Amino acid sequence: MSLKEFAGTLPDYAKDIRLNVGSLLNETILNDQRKYGTFLACAHGSGHKPLVEAAEAECADKLSPEAANAARAAAVVMAMNNVYYRFTHLAGNQEYRNMPAKLRMNVIGAPGIDKVDFELFSLAVSAMNGCGMCIDSHEAVLKKAGVTAEVIQGAVRIAAVMQAVGTVHAATS
Template identity: 75%
Template sequence: MSLKAFADTLPDFAKDLRLNVSSLLNDAALGDQRKYGLLLACAHGTGYKPIVEAAEAEAEGKLSPDAANAARAAAAIMAMNNVYYRFTHLASNKEYSTLPAKLRMNVIGSPGIDKADFELFSLAVSAMNGCGMCIDSHEKVLRQHGVNSEIIQTSARVASVIKAVATVHSAVA
């Protein structure tokens, strides 16, 4: 089932979400790798299998295997990093932020695709997971790679729509 067909199963009270999914799918500003990579990373970032399956079907044939794996890897590594770095940021005892993380994160240094694209996927999942420290870190790298505010903002829009669709669907399915 495509992502559009999945969104079409949402109830009428979520009509805006259906419209937003259509808008995202028709948006040509990102290019296919970024658009479908963001959709896939964010779907995996929700942890909700039905939307993951829909996003996988939507991205099939539109992403290279390396880009699809990088999107999945961004969701996986941010699932870990967003918890850890949100903890170090929110803990009253700032000593934790000075200690080594001792977490493997090799994929960040070698994602197998353009670094800016991987950072964009990571930023979107970090936005979904509410890790301000990670958002700031990824946004800084994106700016260093020349990614503009509109693209960065679009990645947050993708994250917000995919998260909302997963939340509503899981409540009514």
């Protein structure tokens, strides 16, 4: 089942979300690797298995195996990092910010695809997870690499819609 078909199973009160999925699938602000990689990373980041299955089906012939693996890896490493770095940011004790994380995250340095694309996937998942430190960190890398605000916004729009799709589907299935 494609993502558009999956979104079509959402109830009528989520019509805007259904329409947004279709619009984002047709949008051209992101190249295909960035667009479909972000969809796949965000599906995995949602933790909602039916959405992951639909995104995997949608992206199967649109992403290289390396890009699909990088999207999955971005979701997984952000699941860990967003919790850790959100804690260091929110904790009243500033001492945690100066302590080494001691968490393995080598995939960030060697994702197997263009690092900028991996950073975009990571930013989108970080937006879903609400980690301000990670959002700022990934956005700074992207801006330094010359990525426009429109591209960054495009990825975050995908994250917002994918989060909504997963939330509505989980509540209604």
